[in-house]
Amino acid sequence: MADKAVEGAEGGENVDTEDIMIKKLLASVRGHFQIVSSEVIPKIPPFSGDEQPQKGDVTYLEWRFEIKCLQGDPGVSSGHLLQAMRRSLRGTARKMLIPLGERATTSEILDKLDALFSDISTNGMIMQEFFNSFQLPNENVTSFGCRIESLLQTAIDNNHLRKEAKNDLLRHTFWTSLGSEKLKSQTRHKYDTIQNYDQLLREIRQVENEINISSRVTCKSGESNVLRERKVHSHTISADTDETEKRLFALERKLDAKVSEIETRMDDKFSKILERLELNAEGNSSFRGNYGTGRGNGRQFGNNRGQQRHTGNRNTKQNESKD
Incomplete structure (x- = not known):
């Protein structure tokens, strides 16, 4: 038993030594x-x-x-x-x-x-820029708040403004210079009740986020309506186009038939005109032939008359000589 107790004591000492070393x-x-x-x-x-x-x-x-x-x-x-x-x-x-x-x-x-x-701006320049600041069209509330707070902090660091006046100046300038009238109208009660600038900024950020979410939903629904209207309009246009093409095809067929009819009539008229011209040409040629023959006969008749006159004159002269 004594040996076991000594061994236990030695084991405890070894454990303590290891813990100390660790x-x-x-x-x-x-x-x-x-x-x-x-x-x-x-x-x-x-x-x-x-x-x-x-x-x-x-x-x-x-x-x-x-x-x-x-x-x-x-x-x-x-x-x-x-x-x-x-x-x-x-x-x-x-x-x-x-x-x-x-x-x-x-x-x-x-x-x-x-x-x-x-920064080399004077107190007047810094404060003028601060009070003339306003939220830009594409600037969110957080960026606008950081911008005007940096301006005011510059004035404080340069000992142009007391630190105690920072909260009230920021609170008033921040809310009155918001660019969205909708955001201002929905946060007016918060501006009247909340006196701490950081808390007011947080509340206005929440309202701005709600407005943005609502605007995105409205835009998506508006886009879906526009797409739907475009599809209906395109379908209507395609239907109208098909109907128009059918009408144009029918008109083309009628026009082709009309043109063919006109060409046929023109060919007939042209053929008749050619026939008349050929007939007139044949008649003129026969008339000229007959006219030449008549002139020849007339000449012969004239010669006969001349001979008769010559014979008559000669007989008359003979009778006169007899007398």
Whole structure:
């Protein structure tokens, strides 16, 4: 019994030792992964500053916001942030790093980029653009809300406006500048009762979605009706076309028969005209022959008369000589 107790105690010690070794191994692995993760350079969206933005470019406002977020992250060292900034810049913005030199700090790079690309609008210009904003025809409620909120946030960042005034200004300008009168009429009660801008935006988004769904259903039903009408119309047209073709075929047959009849009549008339012309030609030839014969007889009669006159004159002269 004593031997078994000793063996059990030794087995328990072995189990505890194995657990301790496993915990130490896990701790070392975690520490290794923490070191590796801390050495990873963060990825920042690219920014070029070119007049024609390159593919994948973000605005300077968005790029600057990413830098601010990383500056406040304790897990990102200044060296890693500097490398991330250099990798994210391209185009005109990257060329501006050359005058700063290879040992430029994060602050020096940001000061240079702020001087070149930060917003230079005055308070009056920003607020005028904000109050003159309206929802564009192809712009949804979400995009419109983000656009005017960005304008107002710029004024707040430049200390032109107090942050406490943001909610009321956004709420009023957002709803009054909606482009759809139908959407405004269906959300007027929400504007009157909801005082929080974000909540109002969410409610109006829901109404906009309902209107879009209803419009799509109406469009589909309208398209189906149009297709149905087109099919009926095409069937009617095909039936009318068949009937028209039959009528045209009948008219062609009648026309062909009429043309044949006219040609036959013309042939008959032409034949009769030719016969008359031939008869007239034969009559003229016989008349000319008879006329020539008559003239010959007349000449003979004239000769006889001449002879008679000559004989009479000669007899008269003889009688006178006798006397």
